[in-house]
Amino acid sequence: MRTPALCLVAGLLALACAATGLAKASGAGPGWGRVVTVHGEVPVRESPAPDALQVRLLKDGQKVRVDFVDEGWAAVFDPQEPVRAETRAEGYVRLSELRSGGDASLLRSRTSAKLEKSAKFEKSGKPEGFELAEALAKGRKKEAKKAQPAQSFGEIRVADRQMAVRAGRDKDSDFLRLLNAGQRVRVDMQADGWFAVFAPDETVRDLSRAWGYGRDKYLVPEKAYAGHPLPEPAEAPAKEAPAKSGQKPGAAAAATAAGGDAVSYSVLARQVDRLRPLAPVVLRVRLDMPAPPAAEILRKVVREIWKAERRKNEDLQVEVLLPGMDQNGLAFAVARFYEDGRLKEFWWREVLLRTKR
Amino acid sequence: MYQTPMSRTIRPRASLVRTLFFSAGILVFVLAPQAGLAEQKIGFVNPQRVVNETRLGQTAKADLARYVAEKDRLAKESAAQVAALRKEAEAPGLSAPDRGRREDLLRRKAAQHEQLLAENARDVKAEETRLLQYVMRRAEAVLEDLGKKGGYAIIFTDPAAVGYVDKASVDLTERVAHELDGRSK
Numbered sequence: 048m049r050t051p052a053l054c055l056v057a058g059l060l061a062l063a064c065a066a067t068g069l070a071k072a073s074g075a076g077p078g079w080g081r082v083v084t085v086h087g088e089v090p091v092r093e094s095p096a097p098d099a100l101q102v103r104l105l106k107d108g109q110k111v112r113v114d115f116v117d118e119g120w121a122a123v124f125d126p127q128e129p130v131r132a133e134t135r136a137e138g139y140v141r142l143s144e145l146r147s148g149g150d151a152s153l154l155r156s157r158t159s160a161k162l163e164k165s166a167k168f169e170k171s172g173k174p175e176g177f178e179l180a181e182a183l184a185k186g187r188k189k190e191a192k193k194a195q196p197a198q199s200f201g202e203i204r205v206a207d208r209q210m211a212v213r214a215g216r217d218k219d220s221d222f223l224r225l226l227n228a229g230q231r232v233r234v235d236m237q238a239d240g241w242f243a244v245f246a247p248d249e250t251v252r253d254l255s256r257a258w259g260y261g262r263d264k265y266l267v268p269e270k271a272y273a274g275h276p277l278p279e280p281a282e283a284p285a286k287e288a289p290a291k292s293g294q295k296p297g298a299a300a301a302a303t304a305a306g307g308d309a310v311s312y313s314v315l316a317r318q319v320d321r322l323r324p325l326a327p328v329v330l331r332v333r334l335d336m337p338a339p340p341a342a343e344i345l346r347k348v349v350r351e352i353w354k355a356e357r358r359k360n361e362d363l364q365v366e367v368l369l370p371g372m373d374q375n376g377l378a379f380a381v382a383r384f385y386e387d388g389r390l391k392e393f394w395w396r397e398v399l400l401r402t403k404r
Numbered sequence: 405m406y407q408t409p410m411s412r413t414i415r416p417r418a419s420l421v422r423t424l425f426f427s428a429g430i431l432v433f434v435l436a437p438q439a440g441l442a443e444q445k446i447g448f449v450n451p452q453r454v455v456n457e458t459r460l461g462q463t464a465k466a467d468l469a470r471y472v473a474e475k476d477r478l479a480k481e482s483a484a485q486v487a488a489l490r491k492e493a494e495a496p497g498l499s500a501p502d503r504g505r506r507e508d509l510l511r512r513k514a515a516q517h518e519q520l521l522a523e524n525a526r527d528v529k530a531e532e533t534r535l536l537q538y539v540m541r542r543a544e545a546v547l548e549d550l551g552k553k554g555g556y557a558i559i560f561t562d563p564a565a566v567g568y569v570d571k572a573s574v575d576l577t578e579r580v581a582h583e584l585d586g587r588s589k
Contacts (some may be wrong), residue, residue, distance in 0.1 A: 072565060271488075377538055392478065394471045398464040401588040 060082035079131040080114030080124065089145055091138035093246060094343035095120035102341075111137075119143065122341075134310060134348075201235030201245065204266040210259040212259040217240035225258040231387050232258070234266055242266055247387075294313045310348050311335040312367075314356065315374050327364040331378065332357055334367055339395070346393055350383040360386065372399060411514060447559040447576040448569050454543050455536070457581045460588045464535040471531050475524040482517045489513050494575070546583045 085105040092099040095117065105111060105123070115122040115133050134375035206226040214221040216239050226232065226244075233249050234242035241260045249256055312332045320326040332352055339345060349365045357363045366378035380395035455461035493506040549558055560566050569575050569581065 050432045377534060392474055392476050394467075396464075396535070398460060398467050398535060401460050401463050402542065 061085065070256050080112045080125050082110055083145060084110050085109045085111065085145065089140050091123055091140055093138050093341050095139040095306075095345075097137070097141070099342070105140070111140075115141065115358060121145070124127075131263065133204070134336070134344045136344070138341055139343065159338065169307050172263070183187075184196070195358060199250065200232050201243075203231055203247055203269055204233065204234045204242070205269050205272040206230045206261070207265055207267045207272055210261055210265045212261050214259055220260075225401050229272065229386075231269070233260070235259070238262055240264065265371065310340075312348075314370065325362075327362040329364045329366060331366045331368060331374070332356075333374075334369055334371070339369060339400070342393075342395065345380055345395070346382070346390060349380065350384075350388060352382055353382070354388060362386070367395075369399075415566055421575045445556045446572050446574060447556045448565055448566055449542070449543075449547060449559060449561050449580050450575070450577045451540065451561055452563075453577045454581055454584065455539055457577075458539075458543075458588070459541060460539050460584055464539050467530055468528075468535055475528055479517075479524055482513075482520050486510070486513050486517050491524065504525060542587070543580060543584055546580050546587065547576075550579060550583065561573070 058136055087107055089105040090101045091105060091290070093102045110126045112124040112126045112128055113121040114124065115136070116130060119142050120139050121142055122133050123138060123140050128135055138354055140152045178280060206228055206378070207271065208228050210226050211222050212224045212226060229245045233245040233247050235245065235252060240263055242263045243254060243257045244259055244261045244266075245257050276355040291326055312334050315331040316329075318329040318331070330352070334348070340348070345367070349367060352365050352367075353363055358364075365382045365384075367380040367382075369379050373381060377396060377399060379399050380393070382390060383392040385391050408574075455464070489506065489510040493503065493510045498506070547559060547561075550556070555578075
């Protein structure tokens with residue numbers, strides 16, 4: 048009896064060893080992205096923009112892992128980086144500068160990144176990375192079709208005055224909702240002087256998902272709008288909020304836009320200046336990460352925190368601290384927002400990282 | 405209008421620096437060991453050089469430059485909006501009411517722009533003070549330690565208040581800068 052059982056166990060062990068060996072032999076390493084050998088000197092920037100701060104310089108022959116390819120830029124990592132998370136990136140490089148010759152793989156990576164990006168618009172409660180994995184594993188065309196980027200239809204326009212959204216393309220049709228001057232919406236299907244009006248983050252071009260119809264002449268392109276942007280409808284941010292922490296420390300997680308990686312944070316204080324009602328409410332949070340991520344990632348993180356923590360239409364300023372930083376001292380990063388959630392100002396203080404914590 | 409990042413540098417304002425370092429000087433005087441009193445050692449530190457010659461000071465300068473650039477970006481966006489509205493208001497062939505409406509819009513936007521510039525200048529000054537204070541507080545801690553260990557009765561930090569300094573024996577600026585660099589990453 049014992050001999051067949053022992054044989055079975057030995058066989059399983061042999062299989063496991065063979066599988067491990069194969070994985071190593073295939074050079075998969077951590078199993079994500081692509082390791083690229085750099086030709087010449089390539090600047091690494093803190094965000095995917097040509098005018099962004101250069102944070103380091105890759106030398107000729109140096110190996111880096113690249114992933115999260117988007118619009119000609121890729122995030123670079125240590126080749127041994129085990130975790131595929133954009134927050135762990137050393138920075139961003141322009142693919143044309145990388146000149147690795149591994150374009151086919153980069154293309155695959157780009158497709159993967161696009162799919163991942165689109166997956167986040169699905170708005171389920173699952174982390175983005177999970178959605179991507181699920182979609183890829185099932186390989187369902189239907190899902191891939193559904194997961195189109197947010198910009199895939201219509202355009203974003205701004206109401207240049209307070210205006211009605213109605214049930215039909217007729218001013219006598221039922222009133223459905225009010226758009227405030229400066230409110231952003233997605234519009235499409237223009238006909239008879241009316242647009243179909245959608246939520247700005249709507250991904251599905253389907254009339255059943257539209258809020259209704261609005262007069263086209265009052266919905267102007269964003270660039271043409273001169274006034275200040277005003278809030279989205281109340282339900283929109285609430286849907287997107289990944290988690291609500293309230294004021295309990297260590298309670299929340301702000302999902303970044305990459306790899307389903309979540310950054311947990313705790314709310315240290317919510318400061319309201321009662322003597323100056325127009326002053327912003329200052330929310331001080333501490334990120335649960337020893338070192339700050341790249342600026343571009345931090346921007347995404349603070350936006351998620353803003354979405355999760357903002358109450359009603361308050362002007363919320365988010366101040367980010369890292370572990371070990373004085374709770375009442377200077378914040379590492381500060382973000383101010385327009386009322387629709389776009390970043391208005393964002394800056395950070397590297398001088399705080401120079402001090403031993 | 406505030407200065408551009410290229411032209412702006414952190415210059416410790418005399419009053420602020422004096423306050424910070426005067427308190428440190430007094431502290432050194434009070435805490436100095438009795439032996440130090442007998443020797444009556446006197447030191448001098450140039451705070452401007454502390455900012456300029458330390459990694460901490462240089463990083464604070466870079467932080468301020470980035471902050472100013474962010475404010476400049478906002479100001480440029482606002483200026484572009486004003487220019488676009490001016491162009492619209494001055495476009496030929498507008499009806500009188502339409503022109504009036506656009507001019508009114510332009511006036512309001514121009515006033516907002518002016519307010520933004522004033523706020524930016526104020527914010528930049530405030531950020532400069534915050535960063536400078538941050539560096540100086542750390543330098544102050546170094547100064548205090550140096551004063552205690554070296555037995556200094558008093559350390560001057562205002563170049564204007566000192567007529568002559570024997571750099572070899574009295575000027576502690578380099579030691580403070582070196583120590584500050586040692587304490588930072």
